[in-house]
Amino acid sequence: MPEGHVTHRIVKDHTPLLTGRQVHVSSPQGRFAADAALVDGQVLDKIEAYGKHLFYWWANGLVGHVHLGLIGKYRVALAPDAAVLGQVRMRLQTDLATIDLMGPMTCALISPEDRDAVAAGLGPDPLRRDAKAAVAIERMAKSKQPIGQLLLDQKVMAGVGNVFRAEALYVASIDPRRPGRDCSADELRAVWDTLVAMLRKGVKDNKIITIDRSEFAVPKGPTKRGETTYVYHRDICLRCGTPVQIAELGGRACYYCPTCQPR
């Protein structure tokens, strides 16, 4: 599943192609056709990312809500009328580009009030300027759940997925099985700050590279899972060579190094 850096990168890349322009909105596949008709030809004021959610603010007051889910993705063509390939749920066309959305978990038109309700159910997003770190830190500090599980809980903080949780806990030297309330305020702050830095770097790199370039060589070109991380999807810890362990937390495998992250 895409992590929060993906949605923020989409905003960065798509905004200059879509906002402030009249957008032809359609649904070649048909499943979004009725909603598309309600905003077709409107000007798009803003695209907003909040955790793994995207919101499209249309000039007529309606809001498009997209969640990519496991397999959703966009395809951008720098042409006003590109060929339709595959199952395109939502197609956005301006004089500059054609942007197609395929396979999303959610693609719907909602009201601003509904958008606020979605946002209210999310914890702070480390990539947003309005994020209140203290809210996420307090939610973790009060919980007896393992911190590895808390980081995936979108109500605690929004946008962190399986790779960043493992890597941030590794960098902060915290065993993912430790209850949130057993971590010190300094440790929880360090986890937040590490996630802010990692996610920002993810937006810039447009992929997940958590290892320090000054310390380790980052492979050139496309990389495979586990090539640019300390413990995620690795057999042995990149720093110390200890066999990496897996704890099942939040329904997903959380990788950690028992030596670098003592209990």
Ligand SMILES: [Zn+2]
């Ligand atoms: Zn290690």
